[in-house]
Amino acid sequence: MKDILQHFAIANEVAEPEPLKIGIINDSYVVRAKKSGEKSYFLQRINHHIFQNVEGLQQNIYKVTNHIRQKLEAAGEKDIARKVLELVPTGEGKLYYQTPQGDYWRVYVLIENAFSQEKLTPASAELTGEAFGRFQCQLADLPFDALCESIPNFHNIEFRLQQLDEAIRDIQSAKADRRERLEACKDLLEAINSRREEMCLAERLFREGKLPKHINHCDTKVNNILFDEEGKPICIVDLDTVMPGFVLSDFGDFMRSAANTGKEDDRDLDAIHVDLEIFEAYTRGYLKEAAFLTDIEKELLPYGCRLLSYMQTVRFFTDWLNGDTYYKIQYPEHNLVRTKAQWRLFEEQEKAEEEMKAIIKRLS
Ligand code: GN1
Numbered sequence: 001m002k003d004i005l006q007h008f009a010i011a012n013e014v015a016e017p018e019p020l021k022i023g024i025i026n027d028s029y030v031v032r033a034k035k036s037g038e039k040s041y042f043l044q045r046i047n048h049h050i051f052q053n054v055e056g057l058q059q060n061i062y063k064v065t066n067h068i069r070q071k072l073e074a075a076g077e078k079d080i081a082r083k084v085l086e087l088v089p090t091g092e093g094k095l096y097y098q099t100p101q102g103d104y105w106r107v108y109v110l111i112e113n114a115f116s117q118e119k120l121t122p123a124s125a126e127l128t129g130e131a132f133g134r135f136q137c138q139l140a141d142l143p144f145d146a147l148c149e150s151i152p153n154f155h156n157i158e159f160r161l162q163q164l165d166e167a168i169r170d171i172q173s174a175k176a177d178r179r180e181r182l183e184a185c186k187d188l189l190e191a192i193n194s195r196r197e198e199m200c201l202a203e204r205l206f207r208e209g210k211l212p213k214h215i216n217h218c219d220t221k222v223n224n225i226l227f228d229e230e231g232k233p234i235c236i237v238d239l240d241t242v243m244p245g246f247v248l249s250d251f252g253d254f255m256r257s258a259a260n261t262g263k264e265d266d267r268d269l270d271a272i273h274v275d276l277e278i279f280e281a282y283t284r285g286y287l288k289e290a291a292f293l294t295d296i297e298k299e300l301l302p303y304g305c306r307l308l309s310y311m312q313t314v315r316f317f318t319d320w321l322n323g324d325t326y327y328k329i330q331y332p333e334h335n336l337v338r339t340k341a342q343w344r345l346f347e348e349q350e351k352a353e354e355e356m357k358a359i360i361k362r363l364s
């Protein structure tokens with residue numbers, strides 16, 4: 001792996017990359033400086049089966065990080081290197097390196113003493129809400145066409161449902177030999193289908209010109225923000241999916257991961273409930289910063305929570321029916337377990353809808 005690092009503009013001496021278990025898409029490694037006080041790095045193999053336009057992906061990240069850096073500089077912020085990611089170019093000035101075998105690699109400067117968390121306290125959730133609100137504001141003046149969709153239709157639920165339908169058709173037409181996977185999930189499929197129309201509301205409102213798109217992060221899982229030792233958010237990471245979308249995506253995806261008393265892949269479905277304390281704290285912080293929100297966007301925030309859990313259910317379920325080709329799995333039925341856990345969260349969010357609405361009303 002040292003061979004790969006040689007291609008990047010890294011001047012100091014570094015140790016052998018150590019694998020990190022984060023994310024379920026790319027492969028990540030930390031590369032420590034040999035001398036203390038020198039820069040360490042974060043090396044990633046980009047999953048190019050998923051990100052098929054690596055050039056566009058890397059350009060997006062470069063534009064977004066530069067834009068944020070300029071905003072931080074203009075605001076006179078200190079310690080900017082800890083507040084925004086920095087890509088390390090290759091010796092030839094490219095934003096990634098492609099091996100002769102066709103793999104793609106990229107390097108960031110490592111942000112030291114920064115940690116991701118799976119569970120937040122209400123106090124840190126409020127600060128995190130502010131951080132994501134600020135992030136959206138910082139990107140609000142970036143023209144839409146400045147960024148490409150690094151994964152086309154990424155958070156378009158109509159498209160995700162089409163993919164589910166295709167997976168089912170493949171099984172029914174015997175093109176795919178996974179009938180038992182489908183047979184075992186008939187009730188779940190029926191339940192998913194009964195919410196289809198409602199869940200496509202955002203896309204309809206967009207077509208009618210009633211719901212705007214903004215530049216979003218599109219993967220605001222709680223572990224995609226780094227905190228300092230005191231638990232204060234410092235930097236938003238995992239910028240692979242920054243692209244135009246509904247603010248509902250970022251609000252909903254955060255709640256899907258952080259305002260859930262259980263885990264994304266909990267086998268114990270009874271452990272899964274909406275954590276309204278976290279919901280309220282994050283919302284308070286977010287609304288403080290996201291001054292650009294229109295009334296309809298604010299009103300739809302609880303719907304956004306359900307939408308993202310619904311979308312994640314559909315995506316995990318599709319991958320299960322397709323024979324686990326997209327997400328990394330740790331055991332054979334992992335995608336099925338994830339599907340059921342996300343569906344339970346969706347049902348819990350349905351139950352908590354009125355309470356969530358009341359909180360938003362109170363905080364607006
Ligand atoms: C993936 O990058 P990572 O592993 O944090 C996925 C997200 C899903 C998430 C579910 C490019 O995120 O959309 O919400 O898994 N990213 C991509 O855990 O598909």
Ligand code: MG
Nearest residue numbers: 025219238240
């Ligand atoms: Mg990601």
